[in-house]
Amino acid sequence: MHNKKGLLKLSICCLFSFFVINAFAQTHKKLKTIIVDAGHGGTDGGATGQYENSLRSKEKDVTLAISKKLIAELKKQMPDVNVVPTRTTDIYQHPKEKARIANENKGDLFLCIHADSGPLKTGRRQVGTRTVTKHKITYIGKGKKRKKKSTPYQVTEPVYEYYKIPLTINGTSVYIFGAHKTSDKLKAIKDQGADFEIETGEADSSYDPIDFSSPEGRMIANIYAKMYQEKSDKLALLVNEEVEKTGRVALGVNQRQTGIWVLQATNMPAILVETGYINNPEDERYLNSDKGQQELAEVMTKAVLRYRQQIENPVKTK
Numbered sequence: 001m002h003n004k005k006g007l008l009k010l011s012i013c014c015l016f017s018f019f020v021i022n023a024f025a026q027t028h029k030k031l032k033t034i035i036v037d038a039g040h041g042g043t044d045g046g047a048t049g050q051y052e053n054s055l056r057s058k059e060k061d062v063t064l065a066i067s068k069k070l071i072a073e074l075k076k077q078m079p080d081v082n083v084v085p086t087r088t089t090d091i092y093q094h095p096k097e098k099a100r101i102a103n104e105n106k107g108d109l110f111l112c113i114h115a116d117s118g119p120l121k122t123g124r125r126q127v128g129t130r131t132v133t134k135h136k137i138t139y140i141g142k143g144k145k146r147k148k149k150s151t152p153y154q155v156t157e158p159v160y161e162y163y164k165i166p167l168t169i170n171g172t173s174v175y176i177f178g179a180h181k182t183s184d185k186l187k188a189i190k191d192q193g194a195d196f197e198i199e200t201g202e203a204d205s206s207y208d209p210i211d212f213s214s215p216e217g218r219m220i221a222n223i224y225a226k227m228y229q230e231k232s233d234k235l236a237l238l239v240n241e242e243v244e245k246t247g248r249v250a251l252g253v254n255q256r257q258t259g260i261w262v263l264q265a266t267n268m269p270a271i272l273v274e275t276g277y278i279n280n281p282e283d284e285r286y287l288n289s290d291k292g293q294q295e296l297a298e299v300m301t302k303a304v305l306r307y308r309q310q311i312e313n314p315v316k317t318k
């Protein structure tokens with residue numbers, strides 16, 4: 001009895017080690033498919049340039065234009081990599097739809113393109129004056145004979161105009177999913193479990209699906225979530241570095257507290273790039289220009305190339 005139980009424990013242990021080793025082998029996984037998501041779309045316009053004299057541009061258009069250039073640049077620099085867009089036209093997509101496209105295409109990387117916006121303050125300025133008639137109320141007499149007397153008089157009042165003051169903050173920020181939200185990432189990994197392809201070294205081979213509801217499966221899912229987060233962080237830092245090189249403001253890598261659903265629902269490393277502030281005049285012009293869009297596409301491609309080098313040849317990092 002003891003021997004049989006021991007043997008069973010040993011085989012479970014072996015099986016578990018096998019999956020753990022394979023999970024770690026994922027860190028050497030080749031970059032085969034990149035998903036590019038142009039944020040928002042259709043009825044979901046995202047943020048807008050809405051300050052005085054703004055271009056009134058919409059985030060959904062800016063993200064689509066940048067994404068198209070990014071896809072072209074990725075294909076040019078990495079012809080062997082499959083690049084899949086979530087959308088190529090102005091259509092609405094629920095975040096679930098975006099995540100479904102990413103997961104069904106078995107992406108190895110999810111690049112989510114957005115533009116930031118900040119709260120605008122309202123300013124006012126005097127545009128003229130106007131004459132207003134007011135009334136001074138006085139009372140004459142006492143007791144029952146007390147009478148109200150209204151004396152009109154005129155005053156000059158300033159006339160103001162209100163306007164939105166453009167944002168002063170500008171630059172690019174990169175977001176990764178928050179560590180506290182890994183449970184959602186775990187869910188994405190578990191939901192996609194059946195499609196999991198575990199790869200070792202050079203040869204690609206598929207194994208039986210992992211049962212992610214088992215204690216071993218949950219641990220494996222945890223390993224994947226941690227690994228995805230490390231990879232996402234690695235790429236996010238590279239994007240930030242490449243932005244810095246252009247001389248534009250690089251605002252760093254953040255974990256958004258409110259959570260970015262799509263980053264957590266994708267079964268792969270994922271980053272969200274807030275390319276610039278659409279309600280900052282300088283950034284809005286940059287985001288809408290061919291030059292700015294192309295520079296952003298090149299910046300992100302350079303970061304992905306360095307990321308690819310790091311994950312595929314971890315020994316020769318840098």
Ligand SMILES: [Zn+2]
Nearest residue numbers: 039046114115
């Ligand atoms: Zn957005």
